[in-house]
Amino acid sequence: MTDQAPAAESGTQDVSDIAGGPGIPGKPTSASRTTLSHIMTHNDTNLLGTVHGGVIMKLVDDAAGAVAGRHSGGPAVTASMDEMAFLEPVRVGDLVHVKAQVNWTGRTSMEVGVRVLAERWNESAPPTQVGSAYLVFAAVDADGRPRRVPPVLPETEKDKRRYEEAQIRRTHRLARRREIVELRARRAADGLDD
Numbered sequence: 001m002t003d004q005a006p007a008a009e010s011g012t013q014d015v016s017d018i019a020g021g022p023g024i025p026g027k028p029t030s031a032s033r034t035t036l037s038h039i040m041t042h043n044d045t046n047l048l049g050t051v052h053g054g055v056i057m058k059l060v061d062d063a064a065g066a067v068a069g070r071h072s073g074g075p076a077v078t079a080s081m082d083e084m085a086f087l088e089p090v091r092v093g094d095l096v097h098v099k100a101q102v103n104w105t106g107r108t109s110m111e112v113g114v115r116v117l118a119e120r121w122n123e124s125a126p127p128t129q130v131g132s133a134y135l136v137f138a139a140v141d142a143d144g145r146p147r148r149v150p151p152v153l154p155e156t157e158k159d160k161r162r163y164e165e166a167q168i169r170r171t172h173r174l175a176r177r178r179e180i181v182e183l184r185a186r187r188a189a190d191g192l193d194d
């Protein structure tokens with residue numbers, strides 16, 4: 001089950017000052033924000049009897065993929081998943097809500113932020129947060145090549161904070177990847193790795 005917030009009026013505004021460069025109209029965060037809900041059953045458990053982390057990760061990837069596809073208006077693939085945190089165990093009979101939105105956009109990639117909430121399926125107590133994750137999706141064309149994405153237009157103060165935090169994560173991801181590539185090149189030049 002998914003739901004989608006109504007698109008904001010500013011959906012066609014060009015925000016080349018935010019990301020992505022001139023030419024592609026921006027899309028507000030709310031246009032692709034999505035919630036995926038699922039009741040956990042005995043098929044979802046690990047050997048301890050609580051819900052397997054991989055089941056939650058699949059839901060996270062599914063919800064984030066829907067958001068990335070909606071924002072980019074076409075196919076998008078998971079490029080990376082980081083900072084997946086499991087805060088509380090999820091149990092059989094929990095109704096799990098996976099809430100996802102585009103936090104940040106680059107040229108062809110998008111960071112999607114996901115929050116996982118759980119509540120008993122037959123109780124009216126408020127849901128508790130049981131996990132969170134950040135994923136990067138790349139929009140691709142029919143041949144699997146990266147294609148441009150519309151810049152996301154953060155709408156609320158929370159959206160703007162998430163945008164800035166995503167930019168920090170992006171900087172760290174690129175720096176980490178560059179350092180590892182350089183380390184491997186140095187080791188290969190010294191003949192240390194077979």
Ligand SMILES: CC(C)(COP(=O)(O)OP(=O)(O)OC[C@H]1O[C@@H](n2cnc3c(N)ncnc32)[C@H](O)[C@@H]1OP(=O)(O)O)[C@@H](O)C(=O)NCCC(=O)NCCS
Nearest residue numbers: 077078079080105106107108109110136138140144146173
């Ligand atoms: C993701 C993929 C399309 C990137 O292709 P590529 O030829 O490396 O293209 P680029 O280097 O131009 O990267 C495209 C964008 O993705 C980003 N990206 C690529 N790899 C990334 C990674 N590991 N983490 C974060 N971002 C990444 C790049 O920064 C770039 O973003 P930008 O255009 O906004 O700056 C390609 O690696 C791929 O198809 N991977 C498999 C995806 C898949 O099948 N996922 C499902 C898993 S079963």
